[in-house]
Amino acid sequence: MEVSTAIQELVNALTTTKEFEALMQAKQAVMKDQKMFSLVAAFNKKRENLYMSENLTPAQTQAIMSELEADYKKLSTVPEIKQYFDKMEAFGKLMDSTMNQLQTAVRKLTGG
Secondary structure, three states, X not given: OOHHHHXXXXXXXXXXXXXXXXXXXXXXXXXXXXXXXXXXXXXXXXXXXXXXXXXXXXXXXXXHHHHHHHHHHHHOOOHHHHHHHHHHHXXXXXXXXXXXXXXXXXXXXXXX
């Protein structure tokens, strides 16, 4: 079996989880309102840019983190956005657990 085929099967399995379904429902609720959607998209883009940046000083990183934290608190006062963030976190935990299981399985195979 090709690795890409196995990955696609894993993705398909993840899309059937209650965490994924809840995330998609919460996302749809946010997407119904263009302003909410724009706010969340801007927040997610800012967070993504932080994680993709390689040349930030610790002070710059901290400043962006503080800004993101303030944005998160403000956005979380909107019930639909709070629900979306909560469901993103739950799905993220599922992804972390899946990755840990994958790493454990590989270690067992390699004797490490």
